[in-house]
Amino acid sequence: MPEAKPTPAPAESPRKFLNASLLDAAQGRMPARAPVWIMRQAGRYLADYRRVRALFPNFLDFCRSPEHVAEVTIQPVDQIGVDAAILFSDILVLLPPMGLQVEFQEKRGPVVANPLRDDAVIAALPDGDLNSELGYVFEGIRLSKKALGNRVPLIGFAGGPFTVASYMVEGGSSKELARLKSLLFSRPEVFTTLIGKLASVTSCYLREQVRQGADVITIMDSWAGYLGPHEYRSLVFPHTRKIIADIKAEFPQVPVVHYANGAPHLLPHFAQLGADVLGLDWRIDLGDALRAYPEQIFQGNLDPCALYASPQQIAARVKALKAEVGGRAHIYNLGHGILPDIPPDHARAFVDAVHEQS
Amino acid sequence: MPEAKPTPAPAESPRKFLNASLLDAAQGRMPARAPVWIMRQAGRYLADYRRVRALFPNFLDFCRSPEHVAEVTIQPVDQIGVDAAILFSDILVLLPPMGLQVEFQEKRGPVVANPLRDDAVIAALPDGDLNSELGYVFEGIRLSKKALGNRVPLIGFAGGPFTVASYMVEGGSSKELARLKSLLFSRPEVFTTLIGKLASVTSCYLREQVRQGADVITIMDSWAGYLGPHEYRSLVFPHTRKIIADIKAEFPQVPVVHYANGAPHLLPHFAQLGADVLGLDWRIDLGDALRAYPEQIFQGNLDPCALYASPQQIAARVKALKAEVGGRAHIYNLGHGILPDIPPDHARAFVDAVHEQS
Numbered sequence: 001m002p003e004a005k006p007t008p009a010p011a012e013s014p015r016k017f018l019n020a021s022l023l024d025a026a027q028g029r030m031p032a033r034a035p036v037w038i039m040r041q042a043g044r045y046l047a048d049y050r051r052v053r054a055l056f057p058n059f060l061d062f063c064r065s066p067e068h069v070a071e072v073t074i075q076p077v078d079q080i081g082v083d084a085a086i087l088f089s090d091i092l093v094l095l096p097p098m099g100l101q102v103e104f105q106e107k108r109g110p111v112v113a114n115p116l117r118d119d120a121v122i123a124a125l126p127d128g129d130l131n132s133e134l135g136y137v138f139e140g141i142r143l144s145k146k147a148l149g150n151r152v153p154l155i156g157f158a159g160g161p162f163t164v165a166s167y168m169v170e171g172g173s174s175k176e177l178a179r180l181k182s183l184l185f186s187r188p189e190v191f192t193t194l195i196g197k198l199a200s201v202t203s204c205y206l207r208e209q210v211r212q213g214a215d216v217i218t219i220m221d222s223w224a225g226y227l228g229p230h231e232y233r234s235l236v237f238p239h240t241r242k243i244i245a246d247i248k249a250e251f252p253q254v255p256v257v258h259y260a261n262g263a264p265h266l267l268p269h270f271a272q273l274g275a276d277v278l279g280l281d282w283r284i285d286l287g288d289a290l291r292a293y294p295e296q297i298f299q300g301n302l303d304p305c306a307l308y309a310s311p312q313q314i315a316a317r318v319k320a321l322k323a324e325v326g327g328r329a330h331i332y333n334l335g336h337g338i339l340p341d342i343p344p345d346h347a348r349a350f351v352d353a354v355h356e357q358s
Numbered sequence: 359m360p361e362a363k364p365t366p367a368p369a370e371s372p373r374k375f376l377n378a379s380l381l382d383a384a385q386g387r388m389p390a391r392a393p394v395w396i397m398r399q400a401g402r403y404l405a406d407y408r409r410v411r412a413l414f415p416n417f418l419d420f421c422r423s424p425e426h427v428a429e430v431t432i433q434p435v436d437q438i439g440v441d442a443a444i445l446f447s448d449i450l451v452l453l454p455p456m457g458l459q460v461e462f463q464e465k466r467g468p469v470v471a472n473p474l475r476d477d478a479v480i481a482a483l484p485d486g487d488l489n490s491e492l493g494y495v496f497e498g499i500r501l502s503k504k505a506l507g508n509r510v511p512l513i514g515f516a517g518g519p520f521t522v523a524s525y526m527v528e529g530g531s532s533k534e535l536a537r538l539k540s541l542l543f544s545r546p547e548v549f550t551t552l553i554g555k556l557a558s559v560t561s562c563y564l565r566e567q568v569r570q571g572a573d574v575i576t577i578m579d580s581w582a583g584y585l586g587p588h589e590y591r592s593l594v595f596p597h598t599r600k601i602i603a604d605i606k607a608e609f610p611q612v613p614v615v616h617y618a619n620g621a622p623h624l625l626p627h628f629a630q631l632g633a634d635v636l637g638l639d640w641r642i643d644l645g646d647a648l649r650a651y652p653e654q655i656f657q658g659n660l661d662p663c664a665l666y667a668s669p670q671q672i673a674a675r676v677k678a679l680k681a682e683v684g685g686r687a688h689i690y691n692l693g694h695g696i697l698p699d700i701p702p703d704h705a706r707a708f709v710d711a712v713h714e715q716s
Contacts, residue, residue, distance in 0.1 A: 176662075176663070176697065177663075178663055178666070178697055178699075181661065181663035181666070182663055182666035182667075184663070185661070185663055185664045185666055185667040185671065186666055186667045186668065186671070225620075225641070227641075228640045228641055228642075228643070228661055228693075229641070229642075229643045230643070231661075262583075262620055264622055264623040265622035265623075265641045265642060265643075282586045283583070283585075283586055283587070283623045284586075284587075284623060285586070285587045285588070285623075303539070303543070303586055303589075304534075305534070305535075305536055305539035305540055305542070305543055306543045308536070308539070308540035308543055308544055309540075309543040309544045310544065313543065313544065335586075339534065339536055341536075
């Protein structure tokens with residue numbers, strides 16, 4: 001645990017926000033104005049982000065600087081007008097506490113110096129509470145909350161265990177996840193050990209994020225869609241469900257959002273994870289999903305590439321999405337992260353269209 | 359048209375094969391033994407392939423050498439025991455006849471020297487019959503047919519127009535297809551011009567493949583799954599359907615297979631393309647698909663990474679697939695191309711398991 005915890009808000013006390021539309025929608029209440037945020041909203045498409053990013057040759061040093069984390073976390077609230085901030089961090093911050101060294105290279109993305117290539121190393125990985133090595137994340141949460149005041153909620157997050165495992169085993173980004181899936185198909189018991197440990201670490205990590213101030217938790221299992229339904233259900237689903245159950249047991253009032261990219265085939269399973277909100281990528285027809293799951297709150301799902309179009313075209317697409325949503329509570333978002341070359345004006349056009357047409 | 363056409367089999371004459379199980383299944387007849395082939399079966403996992411490949415520093419020179427094409431096309435029939443040969447070629451052979459220069463680089467894959475970045479260039483692209491520049495493909499078909507004799511059918515193929523367009527616009531492989539999708543969202547009329555021209559060229563190309571001897575046609579629209587259902591249906595589907603209708607109008611007896619990777623959400627649309635067979639990747643539960651489409655013939659759909667497991671584990675997975683197929687006609691295959699580091703013994707174990715348990 002971090003040594004000095006400056007009195008976070010007690011977990012059970014209601015937190016009042018000037019703009020609580022995202023919390024309202026996440027809990028199934030119709031907000032006065034539809035809420036919207038943007039995956040990767042604190043990021044490369046913003047000039048002010050790039051200015052801060054340029055201070056750090058090493059990306060993880062940036063993640064480890066709570067003052068700068070808080071600065072970029074709130075930029076999109078001020079500049080784009082979104083209804084929530086999401087902590088600026090990375091799903092791979094869990095790797096060093098688990099004994100894996102990772103660095104972010106300009107062109108290649110994350111590169112793990114000692115990827116998992118040995119069953120004995122997997123068996124010896126730590127699990128449980130590794131939060132004492134993640135104090136910089138929690139300090140970033142506290143500073144972000146302070147900077148936000150009571151304007152909008154703060155979203156904390158972690159990667160889903162399958163997605164984080166993919167980087168640990170592949171050693172970086174990968175086209176097929178062939179090494180991790182080879183492990184899954186050849187030695188499912190070793191795969192299960194790895195996913196189980198990651199789930200345990202992630203559960204402790206996310207609950208501490210709530211204790212330190214996160215108002216909403218998102219689990220980004222971005223690459224779960226690489227799995228077929230049988231493998232997802234038997235080998236990943238129970239672990240993600242356990243993480244969510246742990247959070248809900250301790251913090252029943254904190255909404256949990258589950259997101260996966262490229263996984264329309266897994267929606268029936270995601271709907272049973274116990275998450276309050278399911279983030280959809282753009283592959284799913286939102287109207288179909290709403291009809292198939294009449295009680296489920298969804299988040300999404302404009303194609304990130306739609307933001308290349310003109311503000312007028314963007315507004316027309318938002319209008320079509322809103323027609324599909326109809327009278328349901330919904331959290332508007334892109335179907336995946338905003339692309340780095342999107343003009344900020346186009347991001348604002350998306351947010352404004354959601355707000356204005358409510 | 360190629361100048362010298364050595365008397366191909368008349369299109370309407372029945373072609374007799376010692377092993378016609380793939381044609382039987384494709385046309386809904388229950389073959390005595392279930393048919394199986396492997397996407398990318400003529401390729402890097404075979405030592406004899408690598409020996410031939412090493413003769414050509416330039417990959418396209420290899421594709422343009424009909425004798426070597428025929429040699430590697432029939433290797434998996436002899437060495438792995440598959441029930442069909444697929445012509446060794448590449449979906450990007452259409453680029454040079456359309457005026458785009460492409461080369462294959464060892465690490466990066468295909469790189470287009472003059473990708474499409476200008477609407478006027480797209481407007482000026484040729485369409486229609488460019489077959490006179492593709493004589494080497496047709497010669498490869500004729501030599502492959504000769505080498506195969508009447509053992510098994512030969513599959514010809516082309517890329518789907520969206521997938522081929524992605525390379526033409528992106529300039530190579532791409533993580534998001536952001537340039538092509540930017541075009542789609544911003545200037546759909548220009549996107550439609552491009553897809554329409556590709557469909558026209560592809561239709562002529564595939565029908566000539568049949569005239570020269572291809573017994574089955576596959577359309578590989580590998581990246582169609584990057585599109586949401588609305589965009590696929592309105593902007594790609596009509597063009598692919600037109601290609602298939604053209605083939606079926608001229609050669610009603612030639613089965614057409616449509617394949618896309620990562621597109622479980624588009625299956626309802628693929629089912630209306632007019633294809634005889636739909637190739638499924640591993641993301642779709644085969645039993646669910648068979649139940650949802652009681653009249654449809656499917657191909658697939660073992661996860662390519664399942665071939666990393668032991669021959670015994672592979673046999674167990676094939677057994678489970680066969681239990682889902684039950685009494686339906688079905689073409690067994692992987693859900694995507696075989697990975698280059700799969701041991702040939704494992705590919706044989708897959709094929710043998712399909713055959714033995716029939």
